Amino acid sequence: xxxxxxxxxxxxxxxxxxxxxxxxxxxxxxxxxxxxxxxxxxxxxxxxxxxxxxxxxxxxxxxxxxxxxxxxxxxxxxxxxxxxxxxxxxxxxxxxxxxxxxxxx
Amino acid sequence: xxxxxxxxxxxxxxxxxxxxxxxxxxxxxxxxxxxxxxxxxxxxxxxxxxxxxxxxxxxxxxxxxxxxxxxxxxxxxxxxxxxxxxxxxxxxxxxxxxxxxxxxx
Numbered sequence: 199x200x201x202x203x204x205x206x207x208x209x210x211x212x213x214x215x216x217x218x219x220x221x222x223x224x225x226x227x228x229x230x231x232x233x234x235x236x237x238x239x240x241x242x243x244x245x246x247x248x249x250x251x252x253x254x255x256x257x258x259x260x261x262x263x264x265x266x267x268x269x270x271x272x273x274x275x276x277x278x279x280x281x282x283x284x285x286x287x288x289x290x291x292x293x294x295x296x297x298x299x300x301x302x303x
Numbered sequence: 304x305x306x307x308x309x310x311x312x313x314x315x316x317x318x319x320x321x322x323x324x325x326x327x328x329x330x331x332x333x334x335x336x337x338x339x340x341x342x343x344x345x346x347x348x349x350x351x352x353x354x355x356x357x358x359x360x361x362x363x364x365x366x367x368x369x370x371x372x373x374x375x376x377x378x379x380x381x382x383x384x385x386x387x388x389x390x391x392x393x394x395x396x397x398x399x400x401x402x403x404x405x406x407x408x
Contacts, residue, residue: 200396201396214304216305245319247358289408291408292407295403299398302396303396
């Protein structure tokens with residue numbers, strides 16, 4: 199479940215959110231969006247969870263900022279984001295960060 | 304549960320880990336370490352979870368790289384890290400990243 203990532207630098211998109219309620223409609227949209235992200239050039243992988251109260255952290259790793267910008271402007275992603283804002287998310291914060299160093303055990 | 308952070312840039316330390324087993328000894332050490340981090344200059348806040356299988360994500364936010372370095376060399380933190388490696392962690396990855404932009408709903 200720990201994502202295998204290349205030597206830094208690479209990028210991490212940290213998406214923290216709270217859902218209005220956890221239901222199958224959100225799960226379905228989330229899986230479709232995830233499957234689309236995995237096909238994008240520059241996508242490395244992700245680490246995520248969501249608890250029963252609707253709080254979740256989703257970190258996706260990307261090769262570079264250009265890959266993140268392409269994903270930002272992807273049509274399926276934009277529709278999912280709009281639907282998420284209007285129906286699913288109580289609140290969220292998305293942070294785009296550059297991983298400068300890492301180490302593993 | 305979503306951490307309030309200042310205008311970028313700031314830093315995120317993404318710590319993903321798997322425990323050998325989830326027990327009260329780890330929880331106790333984790334709480335003491337967290338309390339010590341909160342007193343460090345430059346500490347902003349954190350977002351975290353751990354599931355029943357022992358997989359966890361812990362993201363701490365820091366003002367700058369100097370704050371992270373001071374925390375890295377803190378004696379209590381170094382002891383907790385050694386104990387974690389010898390007793391608690393099956394594996395982990397720690398990533399130090401610079402948050403370049405963010406947005407919230």
